[in-house]
Amino acid sequence: MSKTAIYAKYIYYDGKIVEDSYLLINDEKVEKVVKEIPENQKYDYKIIERSNSAIFPGFINTHTHLPMVYFRGLADDLPLMEWLQKYIWPAENRWLSDEFVYDATLLAACELIKSGTICANDMYFYSDSIAQALINAGVKGVLGAGVLDFPTKFAKNPDEYLDKAKLLIEKYRDNDLINIAICPHAPYTVSPENYKKCIAFAERYGLVIHTHLAETEWEVNEIYNKYGKTPLKLMDEVGMLDTKSIFAHMVHLTDEEIEVAGKKKVNISHCLESNFKLASGFARVKELLDKGANVSIGTDGAASNNDLDILVEASVVTKFHKAYSGDATALDAKTALDMLTINAAKGLYLENTGQIKEGNFADFIIVNLDKVHLQPLYNPVSQLIYAAKSSDITDVFINGKHIMENRKILTIDEEEVLDKAKYWGKKISGVK
Numbered sequence: 001m002s003k004t005a006i007y008a009k010y011i012y013y014d015g016k017i018v019e020d021s022y023l024l025i026n027d028e029k030v031e032k033v034v035k036e037i038p039e040n041q042k043y044d045y046k047i048i049e050r051s052n053s054a055i056f057p058g059f060i061n062t063h064t065h066l067p068m069v070y071f072r073g074l075a076d077d078l079p080l081m082e083w084l085q086k087y088i089w090p091a092e093n094r095w096l097s098d099e100f101v102y103d104a105t106l107l108a109a110c111e112l113i114k115s116g117t118i119c120a121n122d123m124y125f126y127s128d129s130i131a132q133a134l135i136n137a138g139v140k141g142v143l144g145a146g147v148l149d150f151p152t153k154f155a156k157n158p159d160e161y162l163d164k165a166k167l168l169i170e171k172y173r174d175n176d177l178i179n180i181a182i183c184p185h186a187p188y189t190v191s192p193e194n195y196k197k198c199i200a201f202a203e204r205y206g207l208v209i210h211t212h213l214a215e216t217e218w219e220v221n222e223i224y225n226k227y228g229k230t231p232l233k234l235m236d237e238v239g240m241l242d243t244k245s246i247f248a249h250m251v252h253l254t255d256e257e258i259e260v261a262g263k264k265k266v267n268i269s270h271c272l273e274s275n276f277k278l279a280s281g282f283a284r285v286k287e288l289l290d291k292g293a294n295v296s297i298g299t300d301g302a303a304s305n306n307d308l309d310i311l312v313e314a315s316v317v318t319k320f321h322k323a324y325s326g327d328a329t330a331l332d333a334k335t336a337l338d339m340l341t342i343n344a345a346k347g348l349y350l351e352n353t354g355q356i357k358e359g360n361f362a363d364f365i366i367v368n369l370d371k372v373h374l375q376p377l378y379n380p381v382s383q384l385i386y387a388a389k390s391s392d393i394t395d396v397f398i399n400g401k402h403i404m405e406n407r408k409i410l411t412i413d414e415e416e417v418l419d420k421a422k423y424w425g426k427k428i429s430g431v432k
């Protein structure tokens with residue numbers, strides 16, 4: 001049994017700031033916070049001193065495509081469908097393999113760890129290799145096996161995509177870092193019949209189902225022309241709103257659909273920077289939250305964002321929605337932190353996750369407050385969301401394991417990961 005006690009200036013424990021205390025960790029779980037460790041227990045703990053720091057729950061990125069870090073900057077300044085059809089899908093068909101996905105996911109994992117992300121909700125192919133990379137890095141993943149109506153290098157048809165998902169479920173059933181999900185890509189690439197197949201499959205195995213929805217105006221028109229209804233209405237009719245589901249984007253919703261999303265407490269991953277960059281628009285997050293939807297934050301892939309830094313994303317999200325609503329009280333710093341943590345865990349159906357409290361998994365970050373841009377300090381949560389940079393995160397713990405210490409990743413060799421990224425970059429760009 002391993003016990004750790006971390007002393008910090010501030011600990012965001014069970015939704016409240018506790019000052020000048022120890023956070024006690026017992027193996028992979030949080031024990032409690034105490035002002036003093038009883039004299040007779042002092043030698044039971046490895047003590048870590050961070051008296052100029054604050055401890056917060058680790059962040060959860062609820063929509064991404066991790067291996068796409070190797071396509072970062074490959075095709076920029078384009079709208080979604082042109083970006084996908086002319087550049088990204090051809091690149092995926094040319095380059096994806098287990099080796100590519102494993103190497104790329106290690107690079108993504110470094111970026112996640114360095115920006116305080118303890119778990120990513122991924123949607124891609126070759127998810128076995130994604131799982132192996134995340135396990136080696138010590139990062140949690142909800143790994144969504146992608147499903148499309150059409151064939152790719154990875155699978156011939158929806159049945160084969162699902163057969164491959166079955167193997168993942170069996171392999172990772174007892175893994176404490178990995179959960180498997182099912183990911184029909186979007187209503188313009190997956191028929192209603194295949195959505196129903198995915199739902200039946202997800203329900204049989206108790207999985208979360210994760211899809212892109214209402215991302216662009218093009219999608220709304222395409223679905224209307226094909227089915228005579230909106231994307232959300234179509235999802236409601238196939239049963240997606242009445243199962244364990246999470247929807248990425250939800251940009252183009254009518255007022256009535258915002259009511260429905262709220263009433264049905266739909267889980268939404270808001271991907272603002274990707275939506276901005278592809279000029280897709282933006283989700284009406286304040287209204288969705290006010291009506292009762294559960295909104296968390298995703299970066300989307302690094303080929304459309306172009307990074308996986310969820311702390312920057314949250315800062316942009318809170319400020320943008322104040323400006324858009326004309327209400328400076330909208331999406332305050334606590335709401336932004338909740339979106340990165342509790343809302344995200346709820347949206348992914350992860351138990352004992354998303355908050356530092358007794359019995360929860362010990363997933364947390366340590367932020368160095370001794371920085372010119374972080375002093376003086378009146379409100380630690382406000383400082384985290386509005387002023388801190390990811391580079392202020394010194395330490396990351398996941399399931400009680402020390403993953404990054406004083407910004408050095410302890411689980412994988414960052415230099416080697418960088419060398420591999422450069423090697424693949426040269427290959428992809430055709431440089432000899």
Ligand SMILES: CSC[C@H]1O[C@@H](n2cnc3c(O)ncnc32)[C@H](O)[C@@H]1O
Pocket residue numbers: 065080084088089092123124125145146147148183184185186212215274300301304
């Ligand atoms: C089914 S595997 C994932 C699939 O999604 C593609 N993708 C990446 N970003 C987006 C986005 O913003 N909208 C739609 N599809 C996206 C990715 O390239 C894979 O092919």
Ligand SMILES: [Zn+2]
Pocket residue numbers: 063064065212248300301
């Ligand atoms: Zn996406």
